[in-house]
Amino acid sequence: MTDAVSANQTTSSQGGRDTTTHKRTSPAGLLSQLRGNPRVPLLIAAAAVIAILIVLLMWARSPDYRVLYSNLSNADGGRIITELDTLGIPYEFGAGGSALLVPGDQVHTLRLKLAEQGLPEAGNVGFEIMDSQAFGISQFAEHINYQRGLEGELALSMQSLGPVQSARVHLAMAKPSVFVRESEPAKASVILTLQPGRTLGEGQVNAIVHMVSSSVPELAADNVTVVDQQGNLLSRDGSSLGGLDGTQLEYTKEVERSYQQRIEHILAPILGADNVRAQVAAQIDFSIREQTAETYTPNQAPNEAAIRSRQTSASYSGGDGLAMGVPGALTNTPPGIAPSPIDLGSNAEGEQAGEDQQQDQVADTAQTDTEDATPPSRLDRSDIVNYEVDHSVEHVQYSRGSVERLSVAVVVDYQETINDQGETVMEPLSDIELAQIQRLVRQAIGFSATRNDAVEVVNSPFTQPEHTVEILPWWQTPQALGLAMTLGRYLLVLIAALLLWFMVLRPLIKRQAPAQLAGPALRTPVPVGAVDSAEDEEDEAVETPRPRRRRSSAYEQNLKDAREMAQEDPRLIAMIVRSWINT
Numbered sequence: 001m002t003d004a005v006s007a008n009q010t011t012s013s014q015g016g017r018d019t020t021t022h023k024r025t026s027p028a029g030l031l032s033q034l035r036g037n038p039r040v041p042l043l044i045a046a047a048a049v050i051a052i053l054i055v056l057l058m059w060a061r062s063p064d065y066r067v068l069y070s071n072l073s074n075a076d077g078g079r080i081i082t083e084l085d086t087l088g089i090p091y092e093f094g095a096g097g098s099a100l101l102v103p104g105d106q107v108h109t110l111r112l113k114l115a116e117q118g119l120p121e122a123g124n125v126g127f128e129i130m131d132s133q134a135f136g137i138s139q140f141a142e143h144i145n146y147q148r149g150l151e152g153e154l155a156l157s158m159q160s161l162g163p164v165q166s167a168r169v170h171l172a173m174a175k176p177s178v179f180v181r182e183s184e185p186a187k188a189s190v191i192l193t194l195q196p197g198r199t200l201g202e203g204q205v206n207a208i209v210h211m212v213s214s215s216v217p218e219l220a221a222d223n224v225t226v227v228d229q230q231g232n233l234l235s236r237d238g239s240s241l242g243g244l245d246g247t248q249l250e251y252t253k254e255v256e257r258s259y260q261q262r263i264e265h266i267l268a269p270i271l272g273a274d275n276v277r278a279q280v281a282a283q284i285d286f287s288i289r290e291q292t293a294e295t296y297t298p299n300q301a302p303n304e305a306a307i308r309s310r311q312t313s314a315s316y317s318g319g320d321g322l323a324m325g326v327p328g329a330l331t332n333t334p335p336g337i338a339p340s341p342i343d344l345g346s347n348a349e350g351e352q353a354g355e356d357q358q359q360d361q362v363a364d365t366a367q368t369d370t371e372d373a374t375p376p377s378r379l380d381r382s383d384i385v386n387y388e389v390d391h392s393v394e395h396v397q398y399s400r401g402s403v404e405r406l407s408v409a410v411v412v413d414y415q416e417t418i419n420d421q422g423e424t425v426m427e428p429l430s431d432i433e434l435a436q437i438q439r440l441v442r443q444a445i446g447f448s449a450t451r452n453d454a455v456e457v458v459n460s461p462f463t464q465p466e467h468t469v470e471i472l473p474w475w476q477t478p479q480a481l482g483l484a485m486t487l488g489r490y491l492l493v494l495i496a497a498l499l500l501w502f503m504v505l506r507p508l509i510k511r512q513a514p515a516q517l518a519g520p521a522l523r524t525p526v527p528v529g530a531v532d533s534a535e536d537e538e539d540e541a542v543e544t545p546r547p548r549r550r551r552s553s554a555y556e557q558n559l560k561d562a563r564e565m566a567q568e569d570p571r572l573i574a575m576i577v578r579s580w581i582n583t
Contacts, residue, residue, distance in 0.1 A: 052496065
């Protein structure tokens with residue numbers, strides 16, 4: 001018998017006419033029908049299994065989220081989230097909402113796209129604020145906009161540094177005045193937010209200070225203050241710290257490190273790299289000194305001295321010894337010869353002698369009178385000679401950071417030797433070897449006795465800690481672990497699918513198989529008359545009856561399946577027969 005009559009429609013023949021009555025099914029009846037239908041639990045279980053598998057697959061294929069930005073302001077975070085929603089990019093919040101996470105393979109692409117749109121802005125506005133000025137703006141407002149633009153440009157320049165995450169600059173512009181006392185210099189304050197775990201060195205802070213002072217007119221480097229996000233003062237005035245400078249300390253460490261490397265490099269090939277330890281203490285003179293000297297050497301010998309100038313003057317006064325007369329030819333003619341004297345005999349000789357004597361006396365008297373009347377002669381002569389004087393001027397500026405003294409300490413380990421028994425033992429170095437090492441150290445550092453340098457070489461055994469470097473196998477490497485985690489997700493999905501199949505779907509299918517395979521032949525028997533009347537009504541209602549051959553073949557197939565199921569699971573068949581008997 002076929003099921004040609006539906007559950008909600010009954011056809012009956014009364015008085016030669018056919019009437020069709022439709023029955024409305026209540027919710028309770030529908031629920032009872034669903035409970036009676038053996039396929040409903042199977043469909044529900046299959047849908048649940050499929051949903052679970054889809055969720056597990058989505059979890060296995062979920063991307064690895066990484067930080068896009070952290071510590072964003074509320075305004076920048078809202079703009080970035082809006083842009084991500086527009087692009088359809090999934091995102092998450094991490095670190096208590098202070099970090100924005102996106103898929104790891106899209107971090108760099110999103111940063112470039114957001115940077116193209118000026119995100120995040122971080123509240124700094126550069127000189128682009130000058131592009132949108134209104135017409136007729138006051139000079140005060142224009143000055144304020146210029147100051148804001150300058151502060152924003154300086155902050156953006158500082159943010160380009162690696163350790164700096166964000167920066168904010170406050171400028172107090174200079175106020176010029178015709179009175180010197182009333183003029184005020186420019187000042188600046190810088191607040192830096194550093195990256196987590198990053199610090200700024202002394203040189204980097206000085207670079208920021210000089211960058212700000214060079215960008216603002218009339219701003220000295222001493223008037224720039226740099227503070228970090230924790231309130232620590234990074235810029236320090238040298239005068240307030242007694243002249244100390246971090247750059248000087250770095251230079252001292254670099255000098256000591258250089259000498260230490262020299263010593264270790266020259267001794268490592270001889271003793272071994274792990275058998276030498278050296279420490280150098282350098283005293284550096286950072287004082288700035290200048291010296292000016294003038295040197296005058298004694299005059300040299302007259303014949304070797306260099307004459308710069310010579311002045312000779314002579315003056316003659318008194319007497320007629322000088323040439324006098326009218327210049328000309330007569331003045332240069334010599335005087336004539338005087339006439340010979342007259343000889344008058346002997347008497348005459350006596351008289352002549354007396355006369356001569358008188359004449360001599362008169363001549364002497366006249367000469368004396370003439371000498372007394374002639375003024376005395378005087379000759380004045382002066383000779384002034386100026387010699388070159390040696391004058392040496394020396395201006396010396398001593399170099400800053402010169403080494404005043406070096407103290408070197410070198411420790412050398414014992415050397416490994418093999419004794420007569422073939423054992424490896426540690427033995428100290430000989431005095432000759434230590435002296436050779438000390439000479440090498442002196443040559444390496446440029447030993448100077450004038451500077452009172454000190455070098456000490458000690459031979460002592462080292463305490464060798466046992467360092468065991470464990471080489472991880474390939475399955476414990478980070479790459480292998482990452483691959484294993486990825487494969488483990490999919491393996492977990494596969495295991496869950498197998499468990500759902502063997503523990504949920506397969507038992508339901510086995511329970512539903514006997515009821516389906518039993519078909520009409522395994523149902524509860526009904527009276528023969530009822531069966532015949534039902535068959536007659538079915539023949540009248542159905543115009544085209546089903547082929548009997550198909551019905552027999554389906555019955556045989558169902559019977560065959562029932563036999564196979566009885567052989568595989570006899571207990572299930574026994575339960576079905578027991579339920580029939582109870583019914």
